[in-house]
Amino acid sequence: MIPNNNKTVLFVFSLSATIEAERKPLFGVSKKNISKQFFKLLNQNTLNLAKDSGVDVVWVDETQQKGSTFAERYFNAYKSLFNEGYEKVISIGNDTPNLNANHISQAIKSLSHQQMVFGPSKDGGIYLLGYTKNAFNEQAFKNFSWLTSKLSDEIERFAIEKELSFSVLETLIDIDSKNNALEFAYSNPKSKVSSYILFNYTSEKKKFETSTCGFSFTIPLHNFFLRGPPTL
Numbered sequence: 114m115i116p117n118n119n120k121t122v123l124f125v126f127s128l129s130a131t132i133e134a135e136r137k138p139l140f141g142v143s144k145k146n147i148s149k150q151f152f153k154l155l156n157q158n159t160l161n162l163a164k165d166s167g168v169d170v171v172w173v174d175e176t177q178q179k180g181s182t183f184a185e186r187y188f189n190a191y192k193s194l195f196n197e198g199y200e201k202v203i204s205i206g207n208d209t210p211n212l213n214a215n216h217i218s219q220a221i222k223s224l225s226h227q228q229m230v231f232g233p234s235k236d237g238g239i240y241l242l243g244y245t246k247n248a249f250n251e252q253a254f255k256n257f258s259w260l261t262s263k264l265s266d267e268i269e270r271f272a273i274e275k276e277l278s279f280s281v282l283e284t285l286i287d288i289d290s291k292n293n294a295l296e297f298a299y300s301n302p303k304s305k306v307s308s309y310i311l312f313n314y315t316s317e318k319k320k321f322e323t324s325t326c327g328f329s330f331t332i333p334l335h336n337f338f339l340r341g342p343p344t345l
Contacts, residue, residue, distance in 0.1 A: 120200040124171040127207040159207040203243035209287045210306040223280040232282035237262030
């Protein structure tokens, strides 16, 4: 574990499993309870991973998010943590099952000598974003194309244009649709998350293989935790 002697915090910016299932009925609108249980699994995995990071951890769900748009809510989460005295703030979501302790460790270490770090998602978004306090730019942050395939490229261009030092982690798959849920499951057949997906998507297997012929895989048959903020 990394001792938190450098005022670093990791926060999970997500929604509760109930709200996630409403917004992303991955297993069909008539099976929202299956989606809900799926997001509970993702949330628990993410919480366990975050707790093992060795730094302070905050879970920010819809009961704590403030703002009328995603950009405002996300920005306010960063701002509130910087205002508490943290010098380095890293965020992750709950929808990237391949995110592991090594990625988080790399991000924490990167911010010990660089100003930004981010992890791009395969769909063009991001699964991790970290800033030092002096690199956090309110206007640029709010103007990023959040929730689009342009996002990771925009963040990288911003860092280059502002001459910020930064690191880019490996690209991972996040789960926002049936197709990338199945792509993840086929790529990671030993994962508990994959087992859940494949069990509930058995009838979708042939359709997915037909529409994604480029893949060739063998498939075997509020919470809130925070260690005290730093002294201001």
